[in-house]
Amino acid sequence: MNTVNEMKLQFISKSTNESFARSAVSAFVLPLDPTISELADIKTAVSEAVTNCIVHAYPDTLGIIYIDAKITDSNKVIIKIKDKGVGIENIEKALEPLYTTSNGERAGLGFAVMQSFMDNVKVRSTLNKGTSVTLEKSIIKVNYDKR
């Protein structure tokens, strides 16, 4: 599995950057000719992961969010979203649908959405060091007639 394209992004954890992040990843994936639904799935998953960084990783401070997105020769998109924030104490608990540590109006569905909308989700976290979430999705190849 070889990487055929890659991009890296860094931005500060301001909520206004949520739309920037999902639009940038969406634009990067576009040459694979994804369906509207595949693109919506990726945008939604990225939005959830980036929102987690803003709300949970850097709760009372601004930090940097890193995105590394790759496209492989098998038409797979691999998106790693990383922060150097507080980390997740209990990943198993965090992955449970409806579980939230936030007292705002959060539904507790972030990871459930990522898992449901992507083919594969990996979470690595170390307390006070940070968290990385890797999202993978294969984009179905469309065979156009040779013109």
Next chain:
Amino acid sequence: MSVGLFFGCEKMVDMNYIDDTLIAKLYGEIDHHIAPSIRNKIDSECETYRPRVLVLDFEGVTFMDSSGIGLIMGRYREISLLGGRLEVTNIPPYLERIVALSGIGNLGVLK
């Protein structure tokens, strides 16, 4: 009377009060950045009008993550406390998956 709320030059929500019903037409992308402004707008109109029914109309929504689900669940709670009920209408096909995942259908609010 209709009152609009804008983000930049983009409209986020349009509110209309007719016959005990407060209709909030939502527009554009709903995420964690945008949701609080929409929430404040809807809650303040609910306080003012004390509607019997609050309608959230999603026809104009082009993108929504789980913040939109939080917005629906929160308005369900608020309007119930005020003695009214919630209706969620016109969910576009591309939002059906996240709505199904959230289980808000069990609240009986989807029309």
